[in-house]
Amino acid sequence: MLGKGSREEGWGIQVSHVDRKFGKRLVLQDIHFEVKPAEIFGLLGPSGSGKTTLVKLMAGIDRPTSGTVVVGGVQMPRLDMLGKIGYMAQSDALYAELTAKENLDFFASLFGLRGRGRRRRIEEVMELVHLTDSMKKRVSTYSGGMKRRLSLAIAMLHRPRILILDEPTVGIDPALRVSIWNELRDMSQSGTTILVTTHVMDEAEKCHRLGMLRDGRLIAVGTPGELKANANVTTIEEAFLAFGGVRG
Amino acid sequence: MRVCALVVRIWRQFLHDKRTLMLMLVAPILILTLVSLVFNGNTYKPKIGTVDVPAMVTQRLAHEDVSLVSYSSTNSALEALKTQTIDAYISWQDGRPAVVLEGSDPSKNKAILLDLQQMAEASSRGPTGIQPKITYLYGSANMSSFDNFGPVLIGFFAFFFVFLVAGISFLKERTTGTLQRLVATPIRRWEIVAGYVAGFGLFTTIQAILIAWFCVDILGMMMNGRLINLLLITLLLSITALTLGTFLSSFANSEFQMMQFIPLVIVPQVFFSGLFNIDTMAVWLRWLSKIMPLYYGADAMRNVMIRGKGFTDIVMDLAVLLAFSLVFMVLNVLTLRKYRHV
Numbered sequence: 001m002l003g004k005g006s007r008e009e010g011w012g013i014q015v016s017h018v019d020r021k022f023g024k025r026l027v028l029q030d031i032h033f034e035v036k037p038a039e040i041f042g043l044l045g046p047s048g049s050g051k052t053t054l055v056k057l058m059a060g061i062d063r064p065t066s067g068t069v070v071v072g073g074v075q076m077p078r079l080d081m082l083g084k085i086g087y088m089a090q091s092d093a094l095y096a097e098l099t100a101k102e103n104l105d106f107f108a109s110l111f112g113l114r115g116r117g118r119r120r121r122i123e124e125v126m127e128l129v130h131l132t133d134s135m136k137k138r139v140s141t142y143s144g145g146m147k148r149r150l151s152l153a154i155a156m157l158h159r160p161r162i163l164i165l166d167e168p169t170v171g172i173d174p175a176l177r178v179s180i181w182n183e184l185r186d187m188s189q190s191g192t193t194i195l196v197t198t199h200v201m202d203e204a205e206k207c208h209r210l211g212m213l214r215d216g217r218l219i220a221v222g223t224p225g226e227l228k229a230n231a232n233v234t235t236i237e238e239a240f241l242a243f244g245g246v247r248g
Numbered sequence: 249m250r251v252c253a254l255v256v257r258i259w260r261q262f263l264h265d266k267r268t269l270m271l272m273l274v275a276p277i278l279i280l281t282l283v284s285l286v287f288n289g290n291t292y293k294p295k296i297g298t299v300d301v302p303a304m305v306t307q308r309l310a311h312e313d314v315s316l317v318s319y320s321s322t323n324s325a326l327e328a329l330k331t332q333t334i335d336a337y338i339s340w341q342d343g344r345p346a347v348v349l350e351g352s353d354p355s356k357n358k359a360i361l362l363d364l365q366q367m368a369e370a371s372s373r374g375p376t377g378i379q380p381k382i383t384y385l386y387g388s389a390n391m392s393s394f395d396n397f398g399p400v401l402i403g404f405f406a407f408f409f410v411f412l413v414a415g416i417s418f419l420k421e422r423t424t425g426t427l428q429r430l431v432a433t434p435i436r437r438w439e440i441v442a443g444y445v446a447g448f449g450l451f452t453t454i455q456a457i458l459i460a461w462f463c464v465d466i467l468g469m470m471m472n473g474r475l476i477n478l479l480l481i482t483l484l485l486s487i488t489a490l491t492l493g494t495f496l497s498s499f500a501n502s503e504f505q506m507m508q509f510i511p512l513v514i515v516p517q518v519f520f521s522g523l524f525n526i527d528t529m530a531v532w533l534r535w536l537s538k539i540m541p542l543y544y545g546a547d548a549m550r551n552v553m554i555r556g557k558g559f560t561d562i563v564m565d566l567a568v569l570l571a572f573s574l575v576f577m578v579l580n581v582l583t584l585r586k587y588r589h590v
Contacts (some may be wrong), residue, residue: 061432077588079590095261106253
């Protein structure tokens with residue numbers, strides 16, 4: 001079991017009327033929603049819809065043009081909050097010339113983990129993503145799916161209260177995908193708030209609640225059941241099309 | 249702590265990347281060896297001071313291709329020699345000319361000696377045909393040209409390879425997304441810059457020791473000063489190169505674009521570092537050398553290796569190099585704002 005934190009109120013995310021412009025291009029427009037503590041919230045949208053931009057605002061790397069992002073009661077971006085958030089970027093940000101162990105060591109010490117606790121935690125997360133045997137291999141010899149899993153392990157390394165995962169399961173085989181989702185559910189049960197972006201519709205079904213993002217606008221928020229019922233359809237994909245103004 | 253993490257990581261990356269390691273350590277040695285084997289001299293119009301020299305001799309000297317400055321005493325001429333305003337001075341002792349050469353540049357030495365020889369030959373047909381007595385302030389008659397520009401080359405290679413390797417590894421950090429990942433951790437922007445400086449700084453110290461040892465002990469380059477001063481210069485020069493490289497890498501989008509900075513940033517510095525004679529350039533061009541880090545590094549190197557000067561004489565050059573590094577570091581920290589706003 002991961003994350004010893006009790007089900008504590010306050011480790012949610014509030015996004016209020018956020019705009020994000022790059023030059024004159026409006027990438028996010030009036031985004032307003034809340035991620036409740038200890039829930040798994042899915043951000044669903046095609047590529048180019050602004051998911052990654054929104055995720056970066058919540059991870060505290062970027063600053064909104066207008067509006068506020070509050071994580072765990074603190075307005076972002078704030079440096080001291082970064083240690084409480086686990087972030088897995090869309091691209092595998094790994095040092096290819098280093099071994100997996102060395103990558104983990106590096107990030108672990110950035111998060112202030114040390115000594116025996118660090119060694120144990122590294123073993124734990126690597127077991128979780130089924131990479132224990134490849135611990136001493138260089139990342140340059142890893143397959144795409146293995147790199148994805150290592151990125152996930154790094155994001156979970158410091159037992160963050162909030163886990164932000166940008167397309168975590170791309171290129172991971174179905175069996176492992178199931179075990180990762182089981183793990184995410186366990187973590188959420190023990191109090192970790194999880195935000196996942198995806199463009200895979202069947203993964204969206206596994207989230208407690210969903211936000212649908214299209215062309216920088218949040219077109220719908222709700223549980224998978226609610227969304228399907230409101231749109232009067234049977235699949236998430238159809239619901240997405242319905243809310244996007246396209247009748248399938 | 250976080251800086252240490254970065255230092256350890258950079259070291260591990262180096263140890264895994266044997267080719268880059270070799271580039272940093274072996275390439276400078278290889279090229280310096282080649283240059284020491286290949287070099288050829290060129291001509292220069294010497295500046296000669298005169299102290300109470302008979303008018304006839306001055307007239308004869310004026311026929312040669314030299315510029316003459318007259319001094320009232322040997323002391324003032326010696327001062328001018330030390331500040332390199334003149335290359336040599338002639339005084340009259342015991343009825344024969346005495347020549348003191350600045351001596352650190354063999355090509356200048358040769359030019360002066362040639363002129364004096366011609367003068368002496370012309371004189372020998374008259375009644376005052378006497379061979380001049382020749383002394384060197386620095387250097388010696390058997391100093392080779394490689395001794396003269398070797399110090400510049402040591403500085404150059406320390407600068408060039410560190411610039412390239414540090415620039416590209418910082419660029420890779422950006423293009424592979426690891427910088428984006430790094431700024432999602434609680435590391436501070438200055439810690440990233442400090443980590444890079446410390447990680448590479450340690451490494452370039454080893455590089456500096458190796459190059460200095462090889463040049464002095466194996467290639468037999470002239471070394472009149474203290475080794476510790478030489479290492480200090482190399483280290484500061486490397487840190488300037490490192491901070492400049494990482495700073496400029498944020499304006500490059502690929503390794504190839506990083507290479508494009510070589511003709512812009514590195515090559516001009518070679519011309520102005522004293523490898524070629526700056527005195528023969530236009531005045532406004534000479535001024536350019538003042539904004540080039542390598543100029544200060546090379547100047548300090550020559551002072552230590554050829555002229556055997558101590559720490560107090562190179563402290564100004566070192567201070568300028570340190571100032572360059574600090575400015576580049578601050579710019580580095582500021583450009584990192586692009587990747588994270590806190």
